[in-house]
Amino acid sequence: MNMEKLELQKIANEVRKGIVTAVHAAKAGHPGGSLSAADLFTYLYFEEMNIDPKDPQKPDRDRFVLSKGHTAPGLYSALANRGYFPVEDLKTLRHLGSYLQGHPDMKHIPGVDMSSGSLGQGISAAVGMALSAKLSNDSYRVYTLLGDGEIEEGQVWEAAMFAGHRKLDNLVVIVDNNGLQIDGPIEEVCSPYPIDKKFEAFNFHVINVADGNDMDQLKAAFDEARATKGMPTAIVMKTVKGKGVSFMENSVGWHGKAPNDEQYAQAMEDLEKAGEALCQK
Amino acid sequence: MSEVKKIATRASYGNALVELGKKHEDVIVLDADLAAATQTGVFKKEFPERHIDCGIAECNMVGIGAGLATTGKVPFVSTFAMFAAGRAFEQVRNSVGYPKLNVKIGATHGGISVGEDGATHQCCEDFALMRSIPGMVVACPSDDIEAKALVEAAYEHKGPVYMRFGRLAVPVINDRPDYKFELGKGIVLREGKDLTIVANGLCVAPALEAAEKLAADGIDAKVINIHTIKPLDEDLIVAAAKETGKVVTVEEHSIIGGLGGAVCECLSEKAPVPVKRIGINDVFGESGPAAALLEKYGLDAEGIYKQIKAFA
Secondary structure, three states: OOHHHHHHHHHHHHHHHHHHHHHHHHOOOOHHHHHHOHHHHHHHHHHHOOOOOOOOOOOOOOEEEEOOHHHHHHHHHHHHHHOOOOHHHHHHOOOOOOOOOOOOOOOOOOOOOOOOOOOOOHHHHHHHHHHHHHHHOOOOOEEEEEEOOHHHOHHHHHHHHHHHHOOOOOEEEEEEEOOEEOOEEHHHHHOOOOHHHHHHHOOOEEEEEOOOOOHHHHHHHHHHHHHOOOOOEEEEEEOOOOOOOHHHOOOHHHOOOOOOHHHHHHHHHHHHHHHHHHHHO | OOOOOEEEHHHHHHHHHHHHHHHOOOEEEEEOOOHHHHOOHHHHHHOHHHEEEOOOOHHHHHHHHHHHHHOOOEEEEEEEHHHHHHHOHHHHHHHHHOOOOOOEEEEEOEOHHHOOOOHHHOEOOHHHHHHOOOOOEEEOOOOHHHHHHHHHHHHHOOOOEEEEOOOOEEEOOOOOOOOOOOOOOOEEEEOOOOEEEEEOHHHHHHHHHHHHHHHHOOOOEEEEEOOEEEOOOHHHHHHHHHHHOOEEEEEEEEOOOOHHHHHHHHHHHHOOOOEEEEEEOOOOOOOOOHHHHHHHOOOOHHHHHHHHHHHO
């Protein structure tokens, strides 16, 4: 195993601790989809994106829009661990008076490039950012993360059609295919499958990632996306909802629920063990 | 008497965008397959690379506008009022209003004067919808001169602005040397002591005519053009209410939640006086020539005059 990967895995584990700690302290929030995308958040903010936590607004930075805004705990934990704000502040998530709003708020949270939360809207803003870069010949890239349930929203496909039509090759749309939405498995609620073929039909270069919780596979996908010219890229990554916390994995019930004190202790124990195992490598 | 010059404010919008585009590189105009109707087509002709046709997808267009604004561009998102304020309401609220992004919404074809297209396209709810969004500026100009001034002011204002323009050609009424446009500041067009008529958009001209008819009956009406519904020029309206004791609002909008609603909210708290709201009386419109519709729904000079006469 190369050090870089191990380092990213350790950070992802810390990001997961931040997620469960934040949601526990908030007594509400969305741990399942935050945990499934924890490796993705880590990869983007620690490896892929051109960003500077000391200068969150620098004009040539890469942009990230969390279209599935309810998984804000995942984004916030990655931002905090990256140095945008104190990790300790994660415990104020959703508290009255805290800047860490229940859904991303670009006006008050360093590093958040777009307010989001109403599903289907973030991708359009990301498309607008990518379009802006093309209009001004700027070189920054734009990333947006969508839930697999979120793509049931029609606006997603309006945005995809536009991005494909305009050949926005500075745009990467990532779908967190953890297979579960609030009311149940996505194929039972209102199946969005086949996801890859849909994006292909909208003139995207599509990359299927078999394990979106694996850093090597994420790296391969984002390298391929970067090398893709003349069309936007969609990365459809299979993930495990609740990944890293034994009792939350693949469980619909943990979409939007906070652990109680006992469950929190169990979750942190799982993550401590995972962290120790990584240190043995 | 010479023929009165008539121009639709949607045409003014297109022409003003061209002037703005010449001065400012950061102006980007978005449309949703209605460039010929919204008149952004004239901007497209001049600056094709800065005119973005988003296709028939208004919700996405608003989101793209929001994304452009985060990077410092000044997008003018253009479509019919029905789709800008109606269909894309939640996108305007959450992607533009909540982050207070610098997006300008150019909504044409507002009100029943859309005419033949009928009720589905006659948006009489947009003031109410847009006014309810925190931080949103909402304005509706009365003629070509005011519409152009509004577009300029909207660009200078930092933050979201909703502008409603009309399809129907309307008389130019503001061509005087002392005309001055300021967002949020009403304009007194006629002094009077018996009552105050507050109007906006294409209702300003017939409201002035109605005031002349009332004068012949011995009723001296003050007339104020409130082109900006939000922020409302409360000082001017409260002073006029105290001065004249009665207020009439006239708008091409539902009597619920628009200019009439805003004026009532203000006066009931600050200077309670009897108010008569003239507008669309909680009904849908219908197909027909614009002038005939305005007459049928009581928004021509005669209709406004009669309703005020009965109230005064």
